[in-house]
Amino acid sequence: RLKRMLNIDISNERLSELVIKLWDSIKTADFWKISETETSIIQENYMLFSRCKIELNKPSKDLKYLEIQLNDNYQYLLNNLGMGQYTSFNLLEFQRVRGKYAKTLYRLLKQYKSTGILSVEWSQFRELLDIPKDYKMENIDQKVLTPSIKELQKIYPFEHLSYKKERKSHDKRKVTHIDFYFEQLPEGENKKQKQAD
Template identity: 35%
Template structure:
């Protein structure tokens, strides 16, 4: 059976930005449910800038789903459906050969490897009641440019904002609009719009407006609070159908245009700068903690014959406590949802209690926990560590 404990944990940051080449927006994510889109773009975030195979565990995958109550068995079913849909998600590349008159047309899949690891209650691999443990993926080298080799031509959006949206059509429209965040105008031919949005053939224009466009516009213009910041995905979003002559599917509609308030360069830069400052602060904090731990170890090595046992005990206590620094806990919050908490600092108060400072990986909220002694801390850590 696959040993999940031996895999390195990689923390997910829901406030990070997913980036991918605009060619990805041309895909029709036919059959991908809302939840499967969340997992797919969560994987895209996790694999960006990485050439090697990456592994995401059950807890990390569940963070992408927006549903903390999903069981391992339910996630297994969704992951299987995602695997089937990805197998149909082919890209075609046309490139010239050395002879300029000859061209190569090749078809590839986005992922070179997509593996699901699961467990069963009776260790029988054929047991239908499977529980998802991990997903292992590796990007196909032919399509590294889609995610990794980004230039000026890319789409970017905050993963948490994307996951918070409801409805697969809303999510697709969100991705299309984000490509034009700096202009506030998207013009697309009607047939292409229907294809990319994966709108059923049976839908009439009135159905599309009532069941897809109006609910999506309402969702995308609704203010929401993410990471203690109130924001609206698209301000003043509206659309106009472009009409022409002739009949056929869509009547005489030949295109559609969406309008919204564009984001200014300053707004984009301010968000990027804020993230950079947070990363810098985090790096400084980590470096200070590493230096402190090194100093303590140096002191212990040099103190071969301490004047009292108390000196040795204090040094050993600090070393033991610092072993928990930057480790992760997974605990339920007051909304009965799971939070991933990273231990940022450990100290003692005048009464000898151990004060543990924790940072929420989703929203960077800082909280504290108090432990009466090292044994108390150890017991809690062993129970909730990930």
Template identity: 35%
Template structure:
């Protein structure tokens, strides 16, 4: 299912996925990918199908059921709605109204039905956010997953800006986080995990005036995609090759960040690429020392032979 596409109304991107774990995000958007254009019909997912869609690792059904339930409990916390311009008419609704988990069936399944007023989020879309489910689910950090979705909304422009307030709300950044926490725990994984997917990705902080020049926003730029570009996998080898190219030719990442990004793309233990790169550098250094020593020894030998002539 490497070519499974997620496609939905941009309104879904405006709702913060508060406290969702990466596993729960994978389950949620796997469901979204298969609910598109199904109207108000009940859609059945077998456990095996949903596990494959979401690249779910644990195999025990009890654990899987618990994770599905916790995902739905958090989905219930997502509030969609509308309000009139004068604010006198307001309505709110959840996305799914039916969510039945049956682990007793010979082929265990989950039945899901969308709420009628939420149908427009996944059906007859006039504008949309679109991306490959496999690219989304392979990201490890919840911050990288969320920013991936947000940037894909601007895929053909190659530019997105978020005020600090919107950035913190949409990514569900803890209020206790200081600038150093955001740099290390939020921006770092975003840069390392999204650089392989967004060619030429740059992240810039916008500073305000006044004491301390506080950060007031974040801008993201990358090479825009063509409107007719598809999200289909080109095959594991070609996909990985493109990701590594994007890492190596990104001038924003430090050497250490590039090494970590390569580890993540290749599925290696963090530090593997750095260890290999440092070993190569050490070998080159040792060879240089040996070559220099050999050169000096030959020079001394020639000098001695010259004196004896």
């Protein structure tokens, strides 16, 4: 069943290896929920998964059973998907994203797929991506932004992903915000629907 769901034609032993690799890639996946009040910006972090159980046949090591448990704190968010409030993303697509900064940026951008624009205050961006405090701007460009943009440009709707740093008018060296731009994807629409238009 899993092979049918994933739409792949591989041996059962190879499928077992793939499932373990998939779990290694997604087990640390988390979700940032950002909300604002008149006086505060509130950032909440949820770990998506709490455990994984994989049962293999002996001695063939063919996959017999797979159970991935969602974190209880996250289930209410999952129940609200499709209501425009929270992000959803394809786990197989997410698993193919390389690099921790690219993965975090992917999750942030997916929350804005219907607008195609993400604007974040610079210090908040550094915090969300967990960029080391000692990284200077050139380090962030070389080690965070350039490789992440290159990685995400392999994925629809980020093929034309770009960014712009907003600076203070009186001090051009000081970055205040970073804006990301990508192709807008109307609510509920996927790549095939977009190509058919």
